[in-house]
Every structure is written in structure tokens, then in C-alpha cells.
Amino acid sequence: MRSLFTIGFFLLVLFIGLSWIDAGKRPTPLKFTVPPNWPQPRYDFKHNPLTREGFLLGRKLFFDERLSKDATISCASCHQQFGAFSTYEHNLSHGVDNSLTTRNAPALQNLAWQSAFMWDGGINHLDLQPFAPLTAPNEMGETLAGALRKLQQDTSYTAMFAAAFGDSAITTQRMNKALSQYMLMLVSCNSKYDKVMRGEASFIMPEQLGYAIFKQKCSACHSEPLFTDLSYRNTGLPVDNTLNDYGRMKITGDKKDSLKFKVPSLRNVAITYPYGHDGRFFTLLNVFEHYRKNMVVSPLTDSLLQHKMPLSNYEIGQLTAFLYTLTDTTFLKNPLFAPEGYTVTPVFIHRH
């Protein structure tokens, strides 16, 4: 009998305890919407469910310059919202101590659909991506331990980590999961092109003609709806003898991958200039000139470009009109992506 009472008592305590625990705050789930007619995302949300608290933490980290060695550079320094999260008007990105990177910061958009990152695809998971710019001596130049220490000493971070992950432990895994949550939400799917596809708008004549030319000449690589097939291709860019960047070959060690770079998305292309992995093309016209005239064709050049790409001035005009329809102002001005306290990313973020 006595043991029954004992059991009953402990069950009571258990239930009271449980209801107390359950009253504790849980992060609020955040919905990720796959636009109609888009493929399923590649990112595995099961291992990192999106929450409001995780997103807000990721956003704070993304804009926090203290994460760099000398507290001058944040992720947002080179990934600016008004440039579709590329570095606006810069060919090569700037790092700590007046250093220069060797590549053009790519736009950050629709990352949930990608499974490899960087121009050479060397990073195989979005959660791993932030380690590279954080630790590279010509980017943020910080150590992982140093970055974690700064976060651990800041009570606003311990509170935000607790809200997002249940307790205040600050780890590399949590830091990067939060950053992923912010970056995963950077979906650009509301350009004029998208509205036309959804039947909410219609192209004007040059746009329509440009779209037809695009489908004929460009979409084999810049395939819809992401406007990239995420492959790596040699497009006849001669190597720069100061950068000596051979792209994909550095990752695979395969000579056939020499000078192959990831096909960039053309979404928001009008505002992500300069173009190319090293930002060597300052305008769209420079890119068209490369494809129709300046390409250096070798046996390793992509099979689709062995005869360069003939383009008339007329076609370039129409194509340009079409490419401008890929600018998504909803994305560029979404207040959700701006740092806390701002409705748009402030200009001071752009300090270079």
C-alpha cells in the first residue's frame, strides 16, 4: 500500500513538473513556402526546422560586424540586400586589413534549392558555408573559437540562442543553423517574370521577344525557374594571371574541371553587376560581348559554347529587356531581411 502511495505521489509531482515545463516558451515555427511550379528544396529542413526565433538570431548574426577579427566586416558587408545580397558595384569583395578576395560575392537567393556553394561548389552544405568567410584571412579573418567567445560574452545573444534552441549554449552548430535559417528565407520569386508566369502581368513586346531568344540561347544553362542549372561550366574565360583561379579543378583535382565555375542565377541580374566569378564584366553588354566575340575556346570549353554564341545587336537589346524583368523589388526591399530596427538595409552597411 505504502509503495502505491509513493508511486502516486511521484506521478503527481511528475504531472505538475510536466505542465510547468510545457508552459516554457517554444520557438514559433516559421513557414517556408515553395513557389508554385518550383522544384522541391534541397535543404533538409527536418534537421533545422525554421522558427521565428532562429531566423531573427540568424539575421542578427548576419549583420554583426563583431564576428570579424577587427569588428569591421559582417556577412552583410559583402552580401547587401539592395544588391540581391551580392556586393553592389564591386568586382572583388573586401576583407579585413585592406585585403581583397579573389572572387565576386555571389547573390544570396533561393539557397534552399542549392546543395553546393561557392563559385567552385567546394562547400557541400549551407550550414557549413559561413565557416569559410568567417575564417578566411582575406575575408572576416576570425577564428571559430574567437567568434563563439564574442557571442558567449554578449547576453543579448545568450537570450536569443535560448529562445531559438531551448537553452543558452552557443555552439558552432547552432550559430550556423541560425545563419542558415536567415539565408533560407531569402527567396526571390516575385519579379515581373514570376508575375507573368503566374498570369498576373504580361510582358511588353521587347521582353516577350527577349524571353523567346533567352529560351533558345541561354536557358540550357540558366534554366528556369532558378535561372541556373547549378552545374559547373567552362565558358571560355581566360585565367587572370594575378588570381590564378582555376575554379572547380581546385575542388575535384580533375584537369577536366579546369576553369569551370558554377552557372550563376540570373535572378536580379540587373543589379548584381559586375559579373563573372572575378567580377571582370562590369555590364551586361560586356557579358554579351564575351559570349559572341571574346571567348577563348579550348577543348575544355563547354560543348554548348564551342562556336561561341552568335548574338546580334538586336538580340542583345531584346535579351536585356527580358533580363530586367528578373529584378524582384519585393525581395530587394523586404523589411524582414533588414537588420533589427530598420525597414530597409541602411546605407551605412555599404561602407566600402
Place this chain on the structure above:
Amino acid sequence: MMQRHRINNKRGRALPARLQLACSIACLVIVTIPAGGTQPKDSIPASQHTFTIRFRNKAGSRELKLFGETYTNSFGEPMTITRFKYYVSHIRVAGTDHRERPLSNRSYLIDEADPSSKILVLPYPGIAIQSITFDIGVDSILNVSGVQTGDLDPLKGMFWTWNSGYIFAKLEGQSDSSHAPAHYFNWDVGGFKSPANASRKITVAVPPRGQMTTASGIVIDADLLKWCDGPHTIKISQHPLCHQPGELAMQIADNYSTMFSVAP
């Protein structure tokens, strides 16, 4: 356990870690109360449930000391060592029947700079151990699944950030034979993708005297001089640096896979 199920169904979602912990503690309390504090009949003293493998890093016959000490490889190249770390994964043992029994699926980082990392406490297999097998490497799936924790935390400095993947083993130091800046030599070996998969399976025999002491523990010696001298000749003067997966990493991995032996 009944309560756990009911709560689970009612809410229809996974229990948070805090809740699970609280449940487990509560259940444990409930289960142990009627027993009145008496020991279960099949209880064995804790020391017999586990046994330890201790990794003892050496340079030739001398026990390794980081910094200061100078060692010489078989090509007469002097070296001082600043870092020596490697991942030991999938430890399994075999008895007289030669059947491998897994003891742990974890990856352990053996770090010369961290004495506690060199002692692994494992479940005692209950057999006379004839051989121990393990991998120097990290499972390929863990190289492609985002940020890991514990010994596999990229914070441990054993992860390539620009070409995702673990460094399986690292030997760093200085040598007058090195022509690299500041006479450093720096061998970071890894690579999980074919044909540059640097993961190596190691089997070491446990000598008869060692078998008698398996209940208490086994000492595995790792002789770092073998990094230079094994199936391949790796001279510091020729290859002071290895920083990426590929042929050199594969050759160094072949070499260091011969560095282990059970201490007599």
C-alpha cells in the same frame, strides 16, 4: 512510460529535450523506489563493464613531447612537433573466432595536446581480445551533413572550410629540412571522396600478455615517424606541405596506417 505516450499522443508532436529528460528522471525514480535501494541480482562491479584503450603517441622509441624535443626520421631529417591529432572511428574487436564486434560507432579525436582525449573508455566485450580494428577517418556521411558536434565540431580545427570535409589526421611542426616558410612542415590528411578517399582501416594484434590485461585496458602505440617511412617515402624536404585531398594525402595515409601497434 505510459505517461510519456499519453502526452505524446495528445499533443501530437515530439517532446522537447527538457521534457524528455524530466520524464526519464521521473520514471527512473518511480522504478527504483519499490526496489527499496537493493542491488539488482545481475549487477556486476562497474570496473568490469568497461575497458580502456589508451593511445600513446611516440616518435620511434621515445614518447612524444610537443615542442622542444627534436626527433629524426629515417632519412635523417630533424623535426619538432607542434600538433599531432587524428580521428579514430568505428572501434571493433575480435576474439579467437575472428568475428568483429563493434564497440563504438563514434569518432574520437586523439589530440596529443589533450591528455584526456587519448584515453577511450569503451564497453567491455566480454571476450579475450585477439585484435582491435578501427578506422583513421570520419564517415563520409558526416562530411556532408552540416555542422557536427563533440569531437567532430569544426571548432576542433580538423575541418576544411573551403572544400568541405574533415582532416582525418594532422602532423605539424618545424624542420630544418623544410623549405616552406619558417621551416614549417604541415601535413593535413583527409578526403572522403573516391578516388582520394584517405580513410584507412587499421587492425592491430593484441599480444598474449596484452590479452591478459584486456579487462583493465590496452595501450596502443602510434609512432609518428612512420608518416615519413612506410609503403611510400615522404621526405620533409620534398613534401613539407599537404593541405588538400589527393595523391600526397593518400600516400601519407598509407604510411600512417602502419604506425599503430599494441604495447607489449
